[in-house]
Amino acid sequence: MNHVRHSGSGRHRPDRHEVTVIVPAHNEEAGLPATLDSLARQTAPPRQIIVVDDASDDHTAEVAAAHGATVLRPPRNQGSKAKAQNYALPHCSTELVLAVDADTVLAPDYIERTAAVFDDPEVTIAAGAVQTRFTRTLWERGRSVEYLFGFHWHRPIQHAAASPMVCSGCCSVFRRADLVAFGGFPERTIVEDMDYTWSQMIAGRRAVYVSDAVARAADPETLMYLRKQVWRWMAGFCQNVRLHLPKLFTAKPILALWVLLALFEIVTAPLWWATPFLVAAASSWSLGEALAWWAGAELLLTAPPLVYAAHRRELPVLGVLLNIPCVYATKVVNAVYAWKALAVELVLVPLKLAKGLTVYEKGRPAIPALP
Template identity: 70%
Template sequence: MLTLSVIVPAHNEESGLPATLEALLRQTVPAERIIVVDDGSIDRTGEVAASYGVTVVRPPHNLGSKARAQNFALPYCDTDLVLAVDADTVLADDYIELIKPAFDDERVVIAAGCVQSRFERTWTERGRSIEYLYGFHWNRPIQNMANSPTVCSGCCSVFRRRPLVDFGGFPERTIVEDMDYTWSAQMMGQKAVYVAKAVAWAADPEDLTYLRKQDWRWMAGFAQNVRLHLWRMIPRKPVLALWILLALWEIVTAPLWLAVPFIAPLMGGSWVGTVGWWAGLEVGLTLPPLLYAAKRRKLPVIRVLRNLPCVYLMKFVNIYYAWKALVVELLLVPLRLSKGLTVYEKGRPDPSPVPIS
């Protein structure tokens, strides 16, 4: 039986950490060790973690990124597998039990489950819940069937420890270590897998301020990985490269698609007719996967439909930061006109972001 350690990087997480640790301690297949990295917290994060009887390690100073905090804890792990869990993520009680069998295949070095939203209180949380339902019940299963998932979510990924250590630990060269390692492993001939039955609930940005921070980090990190990996990926992992190219195409064409209802009348078309076919096509492509996801997760359909309009507000934010990421990371950085995104900020309040050198 494969053994497993858990690493929970935590910076000022005293409020969210209890739910995360309680879920880890309820696992039907328990972890051999749970390690909380109290990464320069100025609140009671360390005290809260210690009260649950888990191992608490403290770097001498704030390390400034999740990957660095995870790497600080990695030498404390002597198990076959390492599960990295964000300090605001709650795992289903059977998460470890369901995800461990993926590693019966010795080629698998990273696996992650289905991420869903913990809360649906604000428009940003509701919009993110729709994105998760669509992504984890449409895009991710298709990618997994093609043996080329684009990312194993960093909030709940399990890693085979030895290959991770041999790689040099969690990658610190980009702002999104989960995508970096997922792509790197597959390009080396190893496998990444999506385990749909294993569910994790993540806390999402509660307002526009923190949605912007999270979107910028995610989109800049994606573009950093494109710059770092894409050309080498095409011959080594062509199907994965195809998903990345399709994502780039979607980013480039998204503003035009959203502008169609407004442009058509200016070109002499019928506004009512244009909006009709545009909305029909949009709903026709979006609704079936959402209804399937609602059934799969036993969610009330009315709740999903209520949240659907919020995702269109988020699209404008997503597109802005996606385009900004392409310009900054793929154009200005190579021209040495920008350093790109080097500061790791969470999608929730973080009083002391630290630059990545």
């Protein structure tokens, strides 16, 4: 096992909240340098960076060590991100732990901005806004629209109500004492970030969305990998509904409302998409007129938050708006696997007719190194 303590490149300065970073990595030699470089450029450098080389058969460990990280090698593949993170947790001694995916690049002030919210002793987890790193393919462009809309419309509203739906697992900061007391990163569901966020809010702790902190994640660039990622996300959401929803009604009713609204959106999405055809069939409107009305309504609901997001993140507004058609391809994938998750995780599993999703699959292949 190779242990190399991160030195902070000589730029470390005393901070009121020290941070250890955990980066779970399986075959990440190409993409890992960009993640580690972004950590080295932090205005509030972490005390230590731990890379969990989870049974890689490439040069992940060597790349991590060359960037000054502590490298931990489990004796066998851990099988999920949460288990790999838990392998590193006993090696963390700082007040805060930042979990970063090996394909995620943080803005230079990410740690400084997220750590600051822990001045409030009730805050137990915090995360910033996620954007896509690449917008090369249809699927990446669609996901970029989802992120810009969600993190500049849904998430601020949820934050204002002190009930964010989730602190994103690719870039969340945890209060280590609370995380250890909980038993570490939860392994009972396939999406540990939502499980921990809901569990802590049910326990009366605070989860915080830090809008000024930005993380850029590499998202699926092909339909095959998008399907894997969306199935994991949707199955994990329904697993958490099954596990937590009864407690949310009493302990965190506003979060229960967000969950019910999400379930309502899943169930009614096909009806909304069929609306132009139903209107044309039931009225004097032609199908073209009904489709024009539907598209106008969609644009009216979607465009304003996206224009605001583009200005907020200094992105070209026209480029963002031109990506809107791409989001409907990802929405179809979302709907298919959301309905599958409802059937499997909320119907078949309770009836003991299925086991649900337990195998963790990455939502992308190894990404190429940036020039």
